[in-house]
Amino acid sequence: MVIREFDLGKTVVNLKKSALSLAVSGAVIPLDKSGVLDKFGDNIKAVLPGLVKVHGLTEGFKEKFLSLTSQGLLPEGYFGHFTHLDHVVSSEALNALLELAAGAGYSNNLRRFAVTLATSVPGGQQSSLIKALYSKMESYVNERNVDFVAITRADKDVERYNMTPKISEKRALISKLRQRNVGVAIPAGDSVEPGRHPKGASGNRINGLQKIEDSDLVDLYETMERYRPTYFQPMAISGTWLYFNSDRLLPTPEAVAAFYYSENLGGIDLAGIIDRLGIKHDVGIDITLGMPITQEDMARNLGLNWRKNSQEVNDFLMIQVAKMLPPYARGYYGQFVKDEAISH
Numbered sequence: 001m002v003i004r005e006f007d008l009g010k011t012v013v014n015l016k017k018s019a020l021s022l023a024v025s026g027a028v029i030p031l032d033k034s035g036v037l038d039k040f041g042d043n044i045k046a047v048l049p050g051l052v053k054v055h056g057l058t059e060g061f062k063e064k065f066l067s068l069t070s071q072g073l074l075p076e077g078y079f080g081h082f083t084h085l086d087h088v089v090s091s092e093a094l095n096a097l098l099e100l101a102a103g104a105g106y107s108n109n110l111r112r113f114a115v116t117l118a119t120s121v122p123g124g125q126q127s128s129l130i131k132a133l134y135s136k137m138e139s140y141v142n143e144r145n146v147d148f149v150a151i152t153r154a155d156k157d158v159e160r161y162n163m164t165p166k167i168s169e170k171r172a173l174i175s176k177l178r179q180r181n182v183g184v185a186i187p188a189g190d191s192v193e194p195g196r197h198p199k200g201a202s203g204n205r206i207n208g209l210q211k212i213e214d215s216d217l218v219d220l221y222e223t224m225e226r227y228r229p230t231y232f233q234p235m236a237i238s239g240t241w242l243y244f245n246s247d248r249l250l251p252t253p254e255a256v257a258a259f260y261y262s263e264n265l266g267g268i269d270l271a272g273i274i275d276r277l278g279i280k281h282d283v284g285i286d287i288t289l290g291m292p293i294t295q296e297d298m299a300r301n302l303g304l305n306w307r308k309n310s311q312e313v314n315d316f317l318m319i320q321v322a323k324m325l326p327p328y329a330r331g332y333y334g335q336f337v338k339d340e341a342i343s344h
Contacts, residue, residue: 041136043259044088048140051258051282052092056289056324062100064292068231069106075233075292076221077113077185080209080321082195082329083244084130086237087117087148088137090185093235093287095144097183111181112145114173118157118190119150125161127249149173153190155214177227185235186220188212188318194331195246206241208331212318215310222307232298232317234290236324242283257281288324293317 068075075097079090094113101110124131138148149172152158152165176182189212196207217232224230243255251259257274261281274281298306302316315336322333330337 038136040259041133043263044133045136045140047259047261048088048285049092052089052285052287054093054096054287054289057096057100061289061291065097065100066104066106068292068294069101069104069109071229072109073229073231073294074110074181074224074227075183075185076217076224076230077183077233077235078188078217078317078321079185079235079237079287080194080318080325080329081187081189081192082206082237083192083240083246084121084127084249085240085244086187087115087121088140089237089240089285089287090115090235091141091144091146093289094146094183094185097233097289098145109181110183111179112147112176113183113185114147114149114176115141116149116151116173116184116186119152119163119169120157120161122148122150123161123163125157125163130249147176149176156191173223177224180228183233184220184224185233186216188217188314188321189214190216192246194329195241195244197247203242204326204328206329208329209318209322209325209333211332212314213311214314217317218307218310218313231295232293234293234317234320234324236288236290236321237285238287238325238329239283239285243285253279254281254283258283290320290324293320 077090077094079086091113094115098107098110098113101107118126120126121130122134141148149169151169151173152163154165157163158165173184176184189210191210194207194209197205198207221230221232243252243258244250245252257279258281261271261274263270271281298313298316302309302312306313315333318333319336322330322337327334
């Protein structure tokens with residue numbers, strides 16, 4: 001049964017539960033029906049590293065990061081959540097931090113990262129396609145010393161999908177923290193609404209960052225703090241919305257072009273077709289690391305009792321992310337950012 005279909009000019013891509021086929025000029029070229037999504041996932045794993053660029057590793061950043069790591073502090077990474085691809089892309093920056101720590105001889109202080117994601121992702125409640133690709137996503141991040149930890153969202157998974165939070169989920173995260181050398185990263189707001197488009201819009205015309213009103217950032221900080229001193233690590237991911245449509249929960253034409261550009265389908269020049277249709281196959285994805293934010297930094301900006309006002313904390317932390325995003329992706333937090341452009 002066809003789930004969705006989108007048009008790439010003369011090339012139509014049909015996403016099915018068990019098969020992906022390309023119809024080129026009316027002729028259908030079926031891929032391996034028994035493993036088409038495995039192939040799509042393998043192509044993502046092969047191509048994505050060349051599309052993602054990590055920024056922000058300045059000498060000033062390295063000095064502060066290594067100083068904190070040498071003292072045993074663990075990072076709570078957080079990023080604006082635009083698409084389901086963000087969890088995978090974040091692993092590139094997290095792995096860069098792990099390599100930086102290891103290169104300075106601090107691998108015992110920071111060995112791995114855990115990235116939280118909704119239980120409804122691997123469970124398939126959000127999308128059967130994402131569920132089918134989950135093992136490839138997980139394999140990708142595991143290769144970069146990152147693990148997924150699934151958490152049932154009280155305000156979305158419970159209400160929307162009638163799911164029940166399990167005590168084992170929290171235990172899985174606690175078990176990571178008890179290792180005392182595992183950092184954590186979370187998608188702030190835990191929804192891909194920022195990556196969705198206003199009605200009739202497409203491409204970079206997205207909603208942008210939404211106001212974060214939950215207390216997850218502070219709650220996680222205090223949970224991590226029970227095991228090791230902690231600091232906030234802002235991360236800004238930009239461009240994943242050009243590869244994954246958060247309105248329809250489907251890959252975009254640019255994604256199909258990028259991940260199949262080098263494929264030879266029964267002798268058909270797919271790269272030539274993509275080029276003739278004018279579909280970009282090499283759009284870059286940027287992830288920028290902001291300066292680490294310690295509790296001293298928080299107190300200096302928000303006062304000694306900063307933990308007691310989660311909304312002030314959310315706003316302050318998300319403004320740091322907004323500063324590293326292009327103006328059209330800043331959304332609600334754009335009103336607090338004076339500079340109108342970023343450069344890499």
